[in-house]
């Protein structure tokens with residue numbers, strides 16, 4: 001059976017990674033969360049006191065890219081890849097609101113995008129790939145076999161992210177999460193380099209009222225009808 005590339009893009013907290021994980025397990029494909037690379041670089045910038053992103057700090061961060069080693073390794077207990085920065089597992093740290101508050105400013109820097117997109121493209125040879133993010137169907141894999149674009153109402157997205165972070169033990173308040181989601185969407189859709197767009201050949205899924213299983217069933221049906229699986 002031919003292995004395909006599935007690109008999932010969409011607004012913040014639309015459940016892209018939960019869906020991508022479920023779909024990749026179902027198909028026995030590799031899953032890569034492209035946002036984790038921008039988040040890891042943002043974490044590095046925070047730790048190295050390169051925030052606020054003044055011109056000088058941006059230049060320093062760009063100069064340090066060659067020293068930032070990003071890797072994915074399978075986490076045996078979850079079965080999914082965790083992101084490593086210079087050998088340290090950052091899967092939990094990158095979810096913090098502090099990282100979320102700066103990540104879209106880091107992700108709009110063209111030289112950082114170019115560096116990250118090159119790494120992302122290198123996953124293509126693996127075949128059988130699900131990757132989620134903002135520019136996967138438009139820039140990273142414009143020839144992806146299947147492009148999905150997820151959307152959901154603002155409050156539903158904020159509530160989902162709030163519940164997820166509370167479950168993981170973060171002390172956060174709902175309004176901060178809501179504001180972060182709205183401001184990231186604005187930055188991500190308005191930036192000059194690879195803005196978040198709906199690729200013209202993408203299937204748009206508004207999952208406000210869909211469970212994750214509803215979404216999986218819908219996509220599996222779509223794959224079966226399109227690719228003769």
Ligand code: CDP
Nearest residue numbers: 012013034035038103104107133134135184
């Ligand atoms: O999980 P969530 O949708 O909240 O975000 P994420 O996928 O972890 O991405 C965090 C941020 O990284 C986004 O808000 C974008 O600013 C940036 N990003 C990007 O520019 N391009 C991508 N392919 C993935 C993420």
